[in-house]
Amino acid sequence: MDTLTSPAGRGFGADSEVGRLRAVLLHRPGPELMRLTPRNNDTLLFDGIPWVGRAQEEHDHFAQVLRDQGVEIHYLRDLLIETLEVESARAECIDAVLTDPRLGDTLRTTLRTYLDDLHPDDLAYVLIAGLAHQEFRIGRGLGYVLMERGEFVIDPLPNLLFTRDSSVWVGDRVAVSSLAMPARRRETSLTEAIYRYHPSFAGIESVYSPDLEALEGGDVLLLSSEVVAVGTGERTRPAGVERLARNVLRAGLAETVLAVPVAQDRATMHLDTVCTMVDDDAVVMYANVTPGLQAIPLHMADGDLVVGPRKPFLEAAAEAMGIDELRVIDTGLDPVTAEREQWDDGNNTLAIAPRLAVAYERNVETNARLEAAGIDVLRIPGSELGTGRGGPRCMSCPLSREPLG
Numbered sequence: 001m002d003t004l005t006s007p008a009g010r011g012f013g014a015d016s017e018v019g020r021l022r023a024v025l026l027h028r029p030g031p032e033l034m035r036l037t038p039r040n041n042d043t044l045l046f047d048g049i050p051w052v053g054r055a056q057e058e059h060d061h062f063a064q065v066l067r068d069q070g071v072e073i074h075y076l077r078d079l080l081i082e083t084l085e086v087e088s089a090r091a092e093c094i095d096a097v098l099t100d101p102r103l104g105d106t107l108r109t110t111l112r113t114y115l116d117d118l119h120p121d122d123l124a125y126v127l128i129a130g131l132a133h134q135e136f137r138i139g140r141g142l143g144y145v146l147m148e149r150g151e152f153v154i155d156p157l158p159n160l161l162f163t164r165d166s167s168v169w170v171g172d173r174v175a176v177s178s179l180a181m182p183a184r185r186r187e188t189s190l191t192e193a194i195y196r197y198h199p200s201f202a203g204i205e206s207v208y209s210p211d212l213e214a215l216e217g218g219d220v221l222l223l224s225s226e227v228v229a230v231g232t233g234e235r236t237r238p239a240g241v242e243r244l245a246r247n248v249l250r251a252g253l254a255e256t257v258l259a260v261p262v263a264q265d266r267a268t269m270h271l272d273t274v275c276t277m278v279d280d281d282a283v284v285m286y287a288n289v290t291p292g293l294q295a296i297p298l299h300m301a302d303g304d305l306v307v308g309p310r311k312p313f314l315e316a317a318a319e320a321m322g323i324d325e326l327r328v329i330d331t332g333l334d335p336v337t338a339e340r341e342q343w344d345d346g347n348n349t350l351a352i353a354p355r356l357a358v359a360y361e362r363n364v365e366t367n368a369r370l371e372a373a374g375i376d377v378l379r380i381p382g383s384e385l386g387t388g389r390g391g392p393r394c395m396s397c398p399l400s401r402e403p404l405g
């Protein structure tokens with residue numbers, strides 16, 4: 001891996017979605033994806049069974065496109081292995097596994113002994129890929145004996161691929177999120193340990209933690225250095241937005257937080273499935289939702305959180321950002337194309353700089369529209385990666401972006 005060069009507290013953070021990207025946290029999909037079967041893929045939040053080798057090639061391609069643009073890549077797995085050298089980090093990651101009530105005390109005790117003995121490399125492997133019943137022959141207890149074929153002693157984390165969701169930076173602070181779906185909850189025990197114990201992040205302050213109300217990074221959009229939009233729907237709960245808003249506004253990391261209700265559907269699970277930024281004043285947006293999208297501005301006044309009146313999203317965003325208009329580039333041309341390309345993450349672009357974004361190549365019409373609007377599109381393949389329902393933005397957590405000039 002590229003080593004984390006930024007010393008403690010220096011250089012980390014992002015105050016926009018489009019400032020030049022300097023460093024990013026990725027997770028190269030691995031054996032955890034080999035766990036997906038037609039029996040468990042729905043629970044594990046995949047819409048198909050990916051061809052893992054091809055998914056890795058696609059992911060490597062993505063990483064190379066970023067490197068070619070001068071972006072430092074940091075792999076979550078490497079950071080985790082280094083983090084697991086720290087005793088307290090090990091203990092916390094192992095405890096997060098053992099709290100699973102399905103285990104029962106007997107199996108829990110055997111499992112603890114097994115995990116305690118693992119070298120950081122092997123422990124990281126098991127924490128990510130999980131442990132299948134048949135792989136843990138020393139298992140004991142009724143929880144083990146009555147486990148069905150195909151069940152896991154430790155559930156795998158195939159959605160770790162979507163690093164945007166398990167942590168997000170707001171200014172110079174990190175928010176380790178609180179993932180809503182049971183299949184993803186343990187992910188944040190890993191990101192929390194990395195930010196807390198990896199020496200590169202020493203001194204970093206946090207603005208959210210996994211024990212708080214449900215909040216996922218895919219819902220958090222840094223519209224400007226003063227304005228954070230937070231989607232609330234299937235994943236982020238209104239209480240999570242309220243909590244983040246209080247923490248962010250109190251810390252002076254923004255002036256306004258916009259709560260943005262999105263339909264509670266799989267297709268629109270996060271705000272970034274319908275809207276991402278491609279310039280400091282432009283978004284690519286799913287036209288089928290644009291007219292109805294609203295926002296509720298939240299401010300701090302005299303130490304209290306003030307909930308403002310609901311407004312159309314575009315109006316509220318432009319007002320809070322202090323610009324005349326937030327420009328919109330629509331997904332696709334007609335509603336059916338738009339719907340197809342939205343499902344395939346056409347809106348889920350990752351900006352590397354203003355007017356330069358990575359997008360899945362398959363969303364032909366959306367990409368053409370972006371280019372017609374003056375956005376340079378770096379196209380990547382994603383047929384296998386897309387089976388997890390996430391695009392370039394979901395698959396990346398910016399660790400460092402240059403502030404906008």
Ligand SMILES: NC(=[NH2+])NCCC[C@H](N)C(=O)O
Pocket residue numbers: 044045046159162164165181184217218219269270272273388389390391393394
């Ligand atoms: N930021 C995003 N849109 N992330 C997409 C996450 C997809 C993942 N399979 C899930 O259901 O959680």
